[in-house]
Structure formats: structure tokens, C-alpha cells
Amino acid sequence: MQTHSLNRALEFTESISGRSNVAQISQDLKHLTESFGYSNFVLATFARHGIHGTPCIISTCWSDEWTRRYLDSHYIMDDPVVARGMRTSYPFSWREMLADPDLSEKGQQILLEARDFDMADGLYIPIYGPRGYEGTLAFGGQRVALQNDESHALHLAGLYAYRQGLQIACPDLAEEPIDNPLTGREIECLKWTSEGKTSGEIGDRLGISRHTVDWYIKEATRKLNAANRAHAVATAMRHKLIG
Structure with a gap:
């Protein structure tokens, strides 16, 4: 992950970590959105009513008209973007989905x-x-050509923003604080991952193989109930297991 994109994501996570209301998080999200070339965003949870129920919008800068139309017409039931999210835990662009036969x-x-x-x-x-x-x-807008490092940075920022927003807007759905379940080596590997290092680069720094690094990160991901390494990093940061 290139330094500039990573720094923007880390600055964002540091900023929202001290926020106490949704309006402040919305301002931070709006700034992040525009800094990556998008014009609008929506942060929402399905945890209260399920994927086929009405989503709870935590924060958005969608227009009032589109928000009402989406919710009142129950578009979530047929939204192909939401449906694709059921098949992957990684970010994706919906630009080409209209061409799907x-x-x-x-x-x-x-x-x-x-x-x-x-x-x-x-x-x-x-x-x-x-x-x-x-x-x-x-994040929505006109055609945006994201580099891979920018997508990874937004992934990290998004995972962190969701947990922070949920904690404030829907505290009954938020994660409970956790004791540190990680070993020292797992923490080291996650910390270097948060700084954009690959498994090979981490292995070189720690004097271990890439496969061993992958194993430590896989174990940390499992212990933190995370879906992937970006989710594990965001969870570890939120619980202050890594700095």
C-alpha cells in the first residue's frame, strides 16, 4: 500500500477515533470521500433487521430524494451491488455491473x-x-479510477468507520471491548500490515518466512473474528491492540 493513500486512511481513523457524535463522523467521511475523488457516501448497517430488511443508515450525504426512494421502495431487496457484497468481503466497483447479462x-x-x-x-x-x-x-460519484493501494486504504478506513459509527449510533449492536487474545508475534505482523507491508517484507524484517507471516496473520484474523486481514487490522486498531 503506497504511503500517501495509507497516510490518508490512518489520518482518518485517528480523527474519528475521538468523535462522540454522528455529525462529526459525517464530516470526516465527507472529507475522505472527496479526497479520493468521490462525491457521496453511505454508511449503513443490516445488523438490526437483516440483509432483506430496512437498512439502518448511520451516516450519508445522499440526497434526501434518493434516500427516501431507496428506503421506501425497499431497493435493498433487489440492489445488485448489495447482493454482490454477499459473495465477497473485499471492496469492488459497480461501474461495470450494468453490462452483466x-x-x-x-x-x-x-x-x-x-x-x-x-x-x-x-x-x-x-x-x-x-x-x-x-x-x-x-462511495459514489462519476467514473473514478482507483489504484489498488487507494482501494486498500479505503477498505481499512471503511472498516474502522463502520465500527466507530455503530458504537455511537447503535450502541446495542456494537462490539464489546475485548481482552488482547494475540501473541506478540501476531501483533507485530498486524502492525506491519497496517503500515502497508506485504507478507514478504514483514518476513524480511522479522527474519521469518512469508508463509510464517501469513500463518500469524491468519491466526490473528481468526482470534479477532475478522473476515480478512484488513478487517483484522481495523479491529486491532479499534481495540488499541496495535498503535
Whole structure:
């Protein structure tokens, strides 16, 4: 992960860690959104009503018209972007989804209508946790050509933002504080991962093989009930297991 993108993500996580209300988090998210070339965002949880129920929007800068239409028309039931999030825990762009020959008529309608609200393109970050697929942070705008390091940085920022937003807006759904379940080596590997190092680079620094680094990170991910290494890093940062 290149330093500039990573620094923006880490500055964001540091900023929102001290926030006490959703309005402050919304301001931070708006700044992050624009700094990566997008124009709008939505941070939402499915944890209260399930993936086929009405999502609880924690924070958004969607227009009021689109927000009402999406919720009142129960678009989540047919949204192809949300559905794709059920099949991956990694961020993806929805720019090319209109060309999918298997796209339903309703799904096509939702994507076309979203374009009228400045969401022709976007990055969707599925949020997974102990409940499974439980939320999202989605950035929307016109065509945005993200580099891989920028996508990874937004993934880390999104996972952190979701947990912080949930803690404030829906405290009954938030994670309980945890004792440190990690070994010293697992913490070292996660800390270097948070700084953008690959498994090979971490192995060189610690004098161990890449495969051993992968094993430590896999164990840390399991212990933290995380979906992937980015989720493990965000969880460790939120619980102050790594600095």
C-alpha cells in the first residue's frame, strides 16, 4: 500500500477515533470521500433487521430524494451491488455491473436511477463481522479510477468507520471491548500490515518466512473474528491492540 493513500486512511481513523457524535463522523467521511475523488457516501448497517430488511443508515450525504426512494421502495431487496457484497468481503466497483447479462430488470432500474443522483460509479465495501454480512460503506460519484493501494486504504478506513459509527449510533449492536487474545508475534505482523507491508517484507524484517507471516496473520484474523486481514487490522486498531 503506497504511503500517501495509507497516510490518508490512518489520518482518518485517528480523527474519528475521538468523535462522540454522528455529525462529526459525517464530516470526516465527507472529507475522505472527496479526497479520493468521490462525491457521496453511505454508511449503513443490516445488523438490526437483516440483509432483506430496512437498512439502518448511520451516516450519508445522499440526497434526501434518493434516500427516501431507496428506503421506501425497499431497493435493498433487489440492489445488485448489495447482493454482490454477499459473495465477497473485499471492496469492488459497480461501474461495470450494468453490462452483466444476468442483471435483473429491477437491478438495472436501480443502477440507472442511481446515475441520476451522481452514482454512475462507486466503491462498495462489504462489512463482515461475527454476525456475517452486516453492513457497508459505499462511495459514489462519476467514473473514478482507483489504484489498488487507494482501494486498500479505503477498505481499512471503511472498516474502522463502520465500527466507530455503530458504537455511537447503535450502541446495542456494537462490539464489546475485548481482552488482547494475540501473541506478540501476531501483533507485530498486524502492525506491519497496517503500515502497508506485504507478507514478504514483514518476513524480511522479522527474519521469518512469508508463509510464517501469513500463518500469524491468519491466526490473528481468526482470534479477532475478522473476515480478512484488513478487517483484522481495523479491529486491532479499534481495540488499541496495535498503535
